[in-house]
Amino acid sequence: QRRNYHEKVLDHYSNPRNVGSMSKNDADVGTGLVGAPACGDVMKLQIRVDPDSNTISDVKFKTFGCGSAIASSSYLTELVRGMTLEQASRVKNTEIAKELCLPPVKLHCSMLAEDAIKSAINNYYTKNPKAKQTDLGMSQAQGMPRIEIEKVTATTDTG
Ligand code: FES
Numbered sequence: 001q002r003r004n005y006h007e008k009v010l011d012h013y014s015n016p017r018n019v020g021s022m023s024k025n026d027a028d029v030g031t032g033l034v035g036a037p038a039c040g041d042v043m044k045l046q047i048r049v050d051p052d053s054n055t056i057s058d059v060k061f062k063t064f065g066c067g068s069a070i071a072s073s074s075y076l077t078e079l080v081r082g083m084t085l086e087q088a089s090r091v092k093n094t095e096i097a098k099e100l101c102l103p104p105v106k107l108h109c110s111m112l113a114e115d116a117i118k119s120a121i122n123n124y125y126t127k128n129p130k131a132k133q134t135d136l137g138m139s140q141a142q143g144m145p146r147i148e149i150e151k152v153t154a155t156t157d158t159g
Pocket of ligand 1: 038039041066067068108
């Protein structure tokens with residue numbers, strides 16, 4: 001029985017974006033290499049990080065896997081480019097699966113892409129421990145103003 005794949009999957013599969021690799025020895029490159037136990041498919045994903053802004057300036061991938069895994073990683077590379085490491089680490093496989101309309105049996109293929117970006121970010125953090133501290137500091141700082149605003153509103157309401 002022939003499965004009808006969504007045109008977005010076919011587009012990313014037949015014309016994958018950002019295929020390739022970077023030198024994993026570069027200090028500003030993080031490399032993720034992950035495998036899917038369910039099928040044995042493997043994905044390598046690399047990010048280049050702008051150390052000043054902690055944002056992803058370039059992404060490359062190679063996937064030795066099925067069409068949905070290739071499409072998932074291709075879409076992911078477009079999604080995370082320009083994101084901060086903190087933002088990219090929160091990308092969920094369900095987001096990818098939804099965008100590409102992956103059928104349930106192909107969910108693990110998008111999981112491979114989520115694992116790959118997490119693994120690449122962790123590799124970058126291992127090489128650049130200061131970047132992780134900056135990211136944690138920023139996400140804490142981002143949470144602060146909201147508490148301040150809530151406090152102000154509460155004061156206004158009761159006053
Ligand atoms: Fe294994 Fe798609 S079938 S990654």
